[in-house]
């Protein structure tokens with residue numbers, strides 16, 4: 001081949017490559033288990049000729065990612081696809097910046113394979129504006145199996161049992177609770193206590209309907225009492241610690257328990273740990289199920305290559321093959337009702353069974369701490385109080401008053 005011919009073949013290839021689907025994807029999946037999971041999407045996207053530009057923004061729970069997103073949109077340069085959840089999808093839709101992905105959703109029959117409650121979060125004014133990835137359960141306790149065995153402790157089924165186990169562990173010189181003092185982690189623990197001590201109806205009144213009586217009730221005071229107890233169960237270095245480092249403490253035998261959503265299971269699995277053998281899972285004490293559905297919204301962008309990238313991403317994300325492989329890594333369960341759970345572990349099977357039963361009895365509830373229940377301003381107001389209480393000697397009486405005031409001011 002002459003040099004000239006080689007150059008023109010090269011440039012033809014370059015043109016072909018740049019005309020393929022393109023996506024710049026903003027997400028916060030940077031821990032071991034998370035990175036392994038998002039790699040599944042990158043591989044499938046590349047396998048269909050897509051060019052992926054990664055925009056990871058580290059920070060569990062996604063607060064930093066959301067700040068980065070706002071800056072990009074304000075600068076008039078939105079990413080193609082963004083990890084976005086719950087009411088935040090509607091908030092961005094109202095700003096007029098989300099793309100309509102109904103053509104893909106309809107061609108792929110999403111309405112037939114997604115539970116109606118989840119499909120509702122993915123729609124904006126009747127059309128599809130986000131693609132759901134998974135169902136994470138938030139209300140889980142993870143435990144180091146050896147530590148529990150050596151100390152004659154069973155997985156707690158009530159908060160009293162949890163407290164008794166924690167006292168026993170402390171007396172044996174073991175940190176009962178691995179926790180990272182970041183506000184979203186405080187909120188994660190808090191909402192499981194609200195559900196556990198108050199029950200599903202109370203959770204809904206307090207953290208979904210923001211009912212003043214529920215927020216200032218004796219039950220809510222008992223929740224803050226329990227948070228105070230838990231504050232005494234964490235080690236001295238908890239402040240600012242990332243959630244996956246807290247999970248590692250349980251893995252390495254530096255602490256007995258962690259209260260965290262099942263993305264923590266993704267960390268155990270990525271480290272080669274086995275459920276039932278190395279670590280144990282059980283829902284936090286109480287009845288109900290706090291769901292947290294990850295999803296991707298597509299932003300309005302120019303260019304057929306980017307639009308093709310959005311369509312391809314949406315198709316892959318809800319596709320059965322991605323749903324299985326991704327969720328096996330991520331610790332969550334597939335959002336599609338027609339994906340077999342045969343390859344999933346016992347924690348995932350429990351999650352799916354509990355989701356079905358809680359959906360039937362009305363205790364399937366959106367996680368406030370993970371952006372499924374409330375708009376950003378309200379959720380933020382609650383979390384500020386939860387964190388302020390956890391990191392001070394504020395009384396439960398003061399906390400409920402502050403909670404009610406903060407919620408009222410956020411409306």
Ligand code: BGC
Pocket residue numbers: 028034059060061062136243263292293294370
């Ligand atoms: C997300 C998970 C993620 C976790 C920790 C949650 O809000 O839904 O996908 O693994 O935060 O970053």
